[in-house]
Structures are given as C-alpha cells and as structure tokens.
Amino acid sequence: xxxxxxxTGLYTPTQSISNDELVHCFNQYVxxxxxxxxxAIQDGEVTALSPSxxxxxxxxxxxxxxxxMDKDSILNVDxxxxxxxxxxxxxxxxxxEIGVAAAKEAMLAAxxxxxxxxxxxxxxxxxxxxxxxxxxxxxxxxxxxxxxxxMLVACSAATFGIINAANAIRSGTAKTVLVIxxxxxxxxxxxxxxxxxxxxxxxxxxxxxxxxxxxxxxHVFKIISEQPMTSFSNNIRSNIGYMNNCSPDNADDxxxxxxxxxxxxxxxxLPMVSQLITSEMAKMELGADxxxxxxxxxxxxxxxxxxxxxxxxxxxxxxxxPIILDEYANTSSxxxxxxxHKNKQGLVSGDKSxxxxxxAGYSACCLLLEYV
Numbered sequence: 001x002x003x004x005x006x007x008t009g010l011y012t013p014t015q016s017i018s019n020d021e022l023v024h025c026f027n028q029y030v031x032x033x034x035x036x037x038x039x040a041i042q043d044g045e046v047t048a049l050s051p052s053x054x055x056x057x058x059x060x061x062x063x064x065x066x067x068x069m070d071k072d073s074i075l076n077v078d079x080x081x082x083x084x085x086x087x088x089x090x091x092x093x094x095x096x097e098i099g100v101a102a103a104k105e106a107m108l109a110a111x112x113x114x115x116x117x118x119x120x121x122x123x124x125x126x127x128x129x130x131x132x133x134x135x136x137x138x139x140x141x142x143x144x145x146x147x148x149x150x151m152l153v154a155c156s157a158a159t160f161g162i163i164n165a166a167n168a169i170r171s172g173t174a175k176t177v178l179v180i181x182x183x184x185x186x187x188x189x190x191x192x193x194x195x196x197x198x199x200x201x202x203x204x205x206x207x208x209x210x211x212x213x214x215x216x217x218x219h220v221f222k223i224i225s226e227q228p229m230t231s232f233s234n235n236i237r238s239n240i241g242y243m244n245n246c247s248p249d250n251a252d253d254x255x256x257x258x259x260x261x262x263x264x265x266x267x268x269x270l271p272m273v274s275q276l277i278t279s280e281m282a283k284m285e286l287g288a289d290x291x292x293x294x295x296x297x298x299x300x301x302x303x304x305x306x307x308x309x310x311x312x313x314x315x316x317x318x319x320x321x322p323i324i325l326d327e328y329a330n331t332s333s334x335x336x337x338x339x340x341h342k343n344k345q346g347l348v349s350g351d352k353s354x355x356x357x358x359x360a361g362y363s364a365c366c367l368l369l370e371y372v
Contacts, residue, residue, distance in 0.1 A: 002212040003166040004372065005221040007110025008341040011101040011182075011204040012328075015071040019054035019064055019198065026197055027051040028077045050194060057198045062301025066201030066329035068186045069094065080191040095128045096137045099182040102206035103142060110208035110217045112176060118146030119174035123161030124181050125154045125332040125360075126188065130242060138180060146174060154236070155297055155359025156228070157181060157333035158205065159367060162355075163226050165209035177209040181334040188238055190257035200258070201329035205337040212372070219344045221353065225284050225368040229276060233268070236260040236360035270303060273358045273366075274310035280366045281311075286352060288312045292371075293343065293353035294321040298335030301325055311354070319346070333357060347371040 030049040040046035058064055068074060070082040087093060092100070099122060107113065120142075122135040127150050135148030153160045158181045165177035185200035212222060240256045281291070288311060296304050301323060308316035322343040324335065331338065336357050347353070351371040358364040 001170055003169050003223050004210060004212045004215050005162065005207050005223065005369070006210055006215040006217040007106045007108070007112065007208040007219075008337060009102040009105030009107070009109065009206040010338060010341050011098045011105070013067040013069050013098075013202050015069070016065050016067050017071055017074065019057050021075060022198055023052045023054050023057070025075045025077055025080065026191065026194070029080060029192055032077065052194050052197065060300075060302075061198065061330075062304075062323060062325040063198055063329045064326045066198075067203060069184060069202050070186070074186065074191060082186045092141055093128060093134070093137060095134055095182045095184055096141060098184070098204035099134065099138045099180040099206070100141050102182070102204040103138065103178055103180055106178065106206035106208050109219070110210070110215070112208055114143040115145070116176045117142070117144040117178045119165065119168055119177040120144055120146070120148035121161045121165055121177060121179045122148070122150045122182065123153065123157035123179055123333060124183050125152065125157060125185065126240075127152065128184065134182070135180070144178070153333070153363050154361055155299065155332045155335075156357040156361065156363035156365045158207070158337050159333070159355060159357040159365035160228055160363070161333075162207060162209060162223075162367065163228060163365065166223055166226070169209065169211055175211065176214070178206060179209060180204065180206045181337060183332045183334045185330075185332055188240065188258045190254055193254070193257070195262070196258060196260070199330050201331055203328060203331045203334050203338065205334040205341065207337060215372070220372040221340075221369040222372050223367055224352075224370050225280055226366070227276065227280050228365040229272075229363070231272070231362045233362045235264045235268070236362075238360075266303065269358055269362060269364075270306050270310075272362065273356065273364050274307050276364050276366050277307070277311050277354055277356055280368055281354075284368055286368070290352050291354060292320070292347060292351040295336045295340040295343070295353060295355045296321060297357040297359060298323065298325045298328065298339060299330050299359065307356075319343075332359070
C-alpha cells in the first residue's frame with residue numbers, strides 16, 4: 001500500500017506586523033523601562049535594556065514580518081500581548097475556526113468532501129484547551145465521521161501527525177485522514193524580550209493523507225520513506241500549562257513564555273537534522289542530485305541554509321529550498337507545510353523531495369516524498 005499527501009491548505013490571518021512596527025513598540029518599552037528604573041540602573045541593581053533593530057532581526061533570522069490574530073494589543077506598549085474575547089462553549093473556538101478554514105482548502109485541493117474524511121488529527125505546538133479535543137471539535141464543525149485526536153510535538157507536530165495518519169491508513173483504522181496544524185503562537189511570545197520578540201507568527205495549515213489508489217488531485221506526493229526521532233533537551237522550552245495556577249508565585253515568570261538557548265540549539269540540532277536527512281536518503285539509495293525540493297521547518301534562515309548545504313553539498317537556490325520565513329516568520333509545525341503548499345509548481349512525475357521538521361524536544365522528522 002502506498003500512502004500519499006494529496007492536498008494541502010493554508011489559513012493566513014488578515015493582520016500582519018512588520019519588523020519596523022514591532023521594533024518601534026519594543027523600543028518604546030525599552031525607553032520607558034530604562035527611564036522608570038534609571039536610579040536602580042545607575043546603582044547597578046537593574047540592568048538597562050537595549051533597543052532592538054529591524055536589520056538585526058532580518059540578519060539573525062531572515063524574518064521581515066509575521067501574521068497575527070491580534071495586532072493592536074501586541075503593538076500597544078502598555079499591553080504587548082494579544083488580547084482575545086473569550087468565546088462561549090457553544091461557539092466555535094478560535095483554533096478550530098482557523099483549522100476549519102485550512103481544512104476546507106486542503107479538501108478542495110484533494111477533491112475530497114467531509115464525508116470522505118474518517119480521521120482528523122490536530123497536530124501543533126499548543127492547543128488552547130485540554131478537552132474536548134480540538135480535532136473532535138473540528139470534526140464536528142466540518143461534519144466528518146470517524147474519529148479524531150490531538151497531539152503536541154512542538155515544531156515537529158505536523159510531520160509526526162502525517163506519520164500517524166499514514167500508519168492509520170496502513171492499519172485499516174482510517175481511509176482518508178485530515179491533519180491540521182492550527183498554530184496560534186503569538187500568546188507564547190515575550191514581546192518584552194529582545195532575543196525572541198520577533199520569532200513567531202500565527203497561521204494554520206492542513207494536509208489530506210490517503211491511499212494512492214483513491215487520490216485524484218492535481219498535486220500528489222507519495223510517502224516513500226519516513227523517520228521520526230526525539231532526544232530530550234531543555235534548550236527550547238515553554239512551561240505554560242494547566243498546573244501553573246498551583247504555583248501562583250511563579251505563574252508569570254518568563255519561563256512560561258517561549259525560551260531558548262539559541263547557540264546551543266544551533267550547535268546541537270543542525271548536525272542531528274542533517275544526519276537524519278542524509279541517512280534516510282542513503283536508505284532509499286538517493287543522492288543529492290536526486291532531490292528536487294527541500295521543504296524544511298522554517299525556524300531560522302541560517303539554520304535552513306546550513307542544513308540544505310549539508311544535504312546538497314553546495315549552496316541551495318531558492319527553488320530547491322524555498323523560504324517563507326520572510327513573510328510568515330517561524331510558524332512552528334506549520335512552516336514546512338507552508339513551504340510545500342506554496343512551492344509545488346515545476347515538479348514532474350518521479351521527482352523526489354524532503355519534508356523535514358525539527359525543534360523543541362528535541363524532535364525531528366524526515367519524510368521522503370515522490371511526486372506522482
């Protein structure tokens with residue numbers, strides 16, 4: 001049995017924040033903080049904050065802008081965090097809403113209807129609640145049958161979700177699977193932290209996974225090999241969770257936001273991911289010249305370029321290793337799916353591609369795809 005990705009979908013929020021806008025707000029905060037704490041700074045009791053800079057952000061990450069669900073509150077120096085109106089239990093949740101939008105586009109691309117879907121997997125970095133599962137809410141909203149569940153594997157959630165979907169099809173517990181990655185990431189950002197205030201954006205992606213024999217879409221990718229891996233590390237972490245209110249003295253500590261030790265991540269993750277991809281290629285007897293596209297996790301342009309160069313043995317061109325970081329920023333698990341969604345043209349039957357994620361955990365996953 002051959003399993004394929006037969007359709008992808010993308011929901012992009014209507015609001016976007018440029019680096020200049022984000023930096024302007026951050027620097028207002030820095031000026032206000034340093035003025036308020038001027039005496040403590042002079043006495044050596046408090047460290048003065050340094051301003052941010054758009055060129056620094058672009059050079060360090062490749063990011064120029066990001067989409068968000070709430071722009072105004074993020075850019076309000078007195079708030080610097082998104083603000084949402086809490087929805088009632090009888091209303092569709094925000095995360096389900098954007099997941100449904102991405103799912104509908106994926107189903108349209110795959111020539112599928114809700115009646116065709118018998119498993120929904122929501123795979124992302126965070127879900128906005130523990131239960132009922134977001135997947136079951138989306139299943140209900142779309143009118144799908146079968147079953148559904150949520151899974152969290154940070155930046156590797158989408159690829160891990162695709163593997164779980166493929167295995168469900170191979171086992172006979174599902175025929176057509178909808179994998180959705182509703183990544184509302186702006187709430188995890190500490191917009192008062194110079195090193196991380198620019199990293200993430202909000203988005204939702206979706207993929208249709210099915211048996212090749214039932215696929216009739218325009219763009220179909222056969223999964224010819226897959227390999228996930230995990231290796232525990234604290235170098236990327238977020239301690240937000242339902243038990244935070246049990247320790248009220250620490251509920252607002254900075255570790256409840258996204259935190260990372262960037263240099264350690266760069267040093268440890270890149271060799272691990274490069275080896276994962278090249279090992280999987282060797283297993284399938286594929287060389288660098290056999291790979292037409294590298295759909296990589298969109299975390300940082302320097303990381304992506306490093307991995308692509310290791311895999312290809314040379315500098316990649318923009319078609320071989322597409323980048324969507326400049327417009328979307330880091331969108332956790334959705335990044336590699338956006339790269340695939342927006343860069344399918346020009347492939348011919350038999351072309352091989354890599355779909356690869358990596359991030360917190362550490363977690364990583366490599367899928368080798370063949371364009372049908």
